[in-house]
Amino acid sequence: MARLAGVSRATVSYVLNNTSTMRISEPTRRRVRAAAEELGYVPHAAARSLRAGHSRMVLMASPTVPLSPLYESFLGDLQAALGRMEYTVVQYGGPGCTGDAAVRAWAELRPVAVLAQSGHGLDPQGVAVLKRSGARAVLTLGPERVDGAHALLTDHSLVGQCAAAHLLARGRTRIGAVVPAERGLDVFSRPMVEGMRRAAEGTGAEVAELPLAHTEEAAARLAGRWRDLGLDAVFTYNDEYAMLLMRALQDEGVRVPAETAVMGADDLLLSRLLRPRLSTVRIELPSGQALAELVDRLVRAPGARTEAHDLLAATAVRREST
Amino acid sequence: MARLAGVSRATVSYVLNNTSTMRISEPTRRRVRAAAEELGYVPHAAARSLRAGHSRMVLMASPTVPLSPLYESFLGDLQAALGRMEYTVVQYGGPGCTGDAAVRAWAELRPVAVLAQSGHGLDPQGVAVLKRSGARAVLTLGPERVDGAHALLTDHSLVGQCAAAHLLARGRTRIGAVVPAERGLDVFSRPMVEGMRRAAEGTGAEVAELPLAHTEEAAARLAGRWRDLGLDAVFTYNDEYAMLLMRALQDEGVRVPAETAVMGADDLLLSRLLRPRLSTVRIELPSGQALAELVDRLVRAPGARTEAHDLLAATAVRREST
Missing domain, CATH: 3.40.50.2300 (Response regulator)
Incomplete structure (x- = not known):
């Protein structure tokens, strides 16, 4: 790629990694990007997150139990909203992926945020492992709070x-x-x-x-x-x-x-x-957009204090069966 | 960790990466693993896949449209079966994640296998990008075939x-x-x-x-x-x-x-x-287990020839409405 663009390998690396500390002229940047395009270059998310120290990946732990259509559509909206905010949403796991094994598997992917559900059995030690691996926000969705994690409380x-x-x-x-x-x-x-x-x-x-x-x-x-x-x-x-x-x-x-x-x-x-x-x-649950904005805020400003939010409101709809 | 285990940093790296070319005694390996455990060390999947050149990650592109309960449960079974075979199943994307953008996003994660669905608009160029980024098997699920990809055909x-x-x-x-x-x-x-x-x-x-x-x-x-x-x-x-x-x-x-x-x-x-x-x-669709075994075989022996499999069989069930 350096040869095609007529620049040094270091320059290619600076441009493709958007290194702002190096002054590189706009024509040179364009030349490198054109060469990258021509060669079908795909950056390695892993390598990039190794360099940056954190990723744009939000890990949504896959449900361990079949969700009701209501939650399915709620989580789908959240995922779409995070996508629009240029997070990479990855769902991980499935039945049986719980406890320490789940935490270690999630941590290996170095997500910047993790959203776990009650069934995953996340505990305070697990939260600590995730934070040590670079997660700036760990959230749980469910009726219970876990020390160290933000709580999206669904009080059924x-x-x-x-x-x-x-x-x-x-x-x-x-x-x-x-x-x-x-x-x-x-x-x-x-x-x-x-x-x-x-x-x-x-x-x-x-x-x-x-x-x-x-x-x-x-x-x-x-x-x-x-x-x-x-x-x-x-x-x-x-x-x-x-x-x-x-x-x-x-x-x-x-x-x-x-x-x-x-x-x-x-x-x-x-x-x-x-x-x-x-x-x-x-x-009633909050919109996916509102929740995505919350996740984004927690990622940007990972404070020492954890937050708890009540998500759920309920109203009776009377029809003919009661 | 090297200090805790009383060994060199290189030895730690060899042990944790399971480098088989280096002869390291079993007691030393045990000491390093104990130190890793004590320090809550989590390997970096990204770094590991950079070293190994490929991962154990199977990327299942998230559906772009709401799936019927039948397909939901089918894909859930496949995911569980791949998990039992020690693949890391990651679902990625959502509505709007299609075409070149989707392919580049998937490729960044360096999956060893990719399962895309019709709605993702994967084309032969996309398949080539995925293979260049290390995917040993690219599969499509749907009614159409894409050059270079294995086809799991669902002929509706x-x-x-x-x-x-x-x-x-x-x-x-x-x-x-x-x-x-x-x-x-x-x-x-x-x-x-x-x-x-x-x-x-x-x-x-x-x-x-x-x-x-x-x-x-x-x-x-x-x-x-x-x-x-x-x-x-x-x-x-x-x-x-x-x-x-x-x-x-x-x-x-x-x-x-x-x-x-x-x-x-x-x-x-x-x-x-x-x-x-x-x-x-x-x-009728094949079991998740059977399909997981197919994916595993294609990953282990990535041949030049692509395969096509008809997944779907249909039988009428008469009740009272016809």
Whole structure:
């Protein structure tokens, strides 16, 4: 490349690395860039981050559990917004990539920021390893705080509280709480049930936890013993579980909402397609853009103090099923 | 670290890089590894790949369009299987990350293998850039082949053909083809319609393309003019569009399947929850494990010849809606 541009190898390196301490004329810079273009030169992100000491890479740890469509689209927006701010967004991992092994794998890539989720089991030692490897901001997304990391708090107890308050206001007093039987989702469902219990406190109403696998067979079994449970309402983990259970209840002849009110969460399109139309909890999350700006600010000014932000707000949407 | 282990810096480097050309005693290796552990040393993947000339990183380009739940779970399985084979799977990109810019961004990470999808607009020049930057295998996932890349072919015309054949066998002759109005999905829906036309060829049956946005309003509009269209069957892009349209048709008083047969694709759980139960096209894809083994083989033995594999098989599942 130096030969093609007619300059020294050092000059090529200065130009391609945008070294500002060296004075190199604009025509020379142009000549080097043209030669680089002609030769199809691709800078090595790794080498560049070695030199710069940090990268523009934001590592978003891949979820360890299937996310609801709501979170999928939220994380997609965040990724797009970070991309527009010229961060390189990399998703890393998958089921089983947790704990120390995950932290070491992430640290090897030398990201400038890391966004982990509850399921990854990040602990304060892990945060320290990431910071030592050059991460200027470590953030967690989930209901819990981790020492040393910024917290994007999603307090799902608000969702349960909102649902139970709605059902209580509709005069229901024996409320089922359908939680996924699938592993790893209790980090969301446990606080949800806690929120329901909080709303029911002192009202005389009861909350009964009902694990349900996301299969027709499991739903049919639960519906088959429904009348023995003596419930007059049920709130499900999300709209998809509500669809599953409501179908099974209807097949069993249970009238919705006359005998049992059914309420979902997430306000997916499908909640409006069901009959009766499904009441649901609408969950509001900040825009991807707003969150990308937060990440950028934390990267630019990595202070000693960690920040915590509540992301989640919940409102009841009443339709026909409650 | 050298001081802690009581060895030279060169020895530390040899041990941590697993340099096999140097003879270093096992006790010394152990001492260095213990010191590394104590100091919380994390190797730099970038530096390691610079030395080794290639990495264990498989770059899966993030989809540019929302994928159906079927593909989501397929790609998740592939990722998990590659992880078990000790590849580092990194997802990169998002909407807007396409063409030359995408290729250069991927190449900067020096992956050993790249899996791109149709929407990324990879061309033969892009494949060459990736190979020059050290990728030993470049694969595309989608209906088209790209020179120089291995092809994991998903021929969606088979899905359309299978659906149309089923509807024709049920005596239907005026068949609607619901395709997403959303941008970027025509790479899947175009061949689907072609497959339907192929199945209808010479039978006297007609296929009419019907773009539909994934909203209640759009579905209500289409259902409102349904009887003017004079169709006796409709095949939709996937089960989710089928659910949307079938609800709108039922709200409009169109009897399913008496007046119009409705068929979806992907065989999602929801297809069994609808009433009438939805007939659908079950799409079979290879296991993530099988595909991970293919990627590994191509990385180990990067030959001059590119391979093409047909991934997709389709079978009709008849329920109550056809």
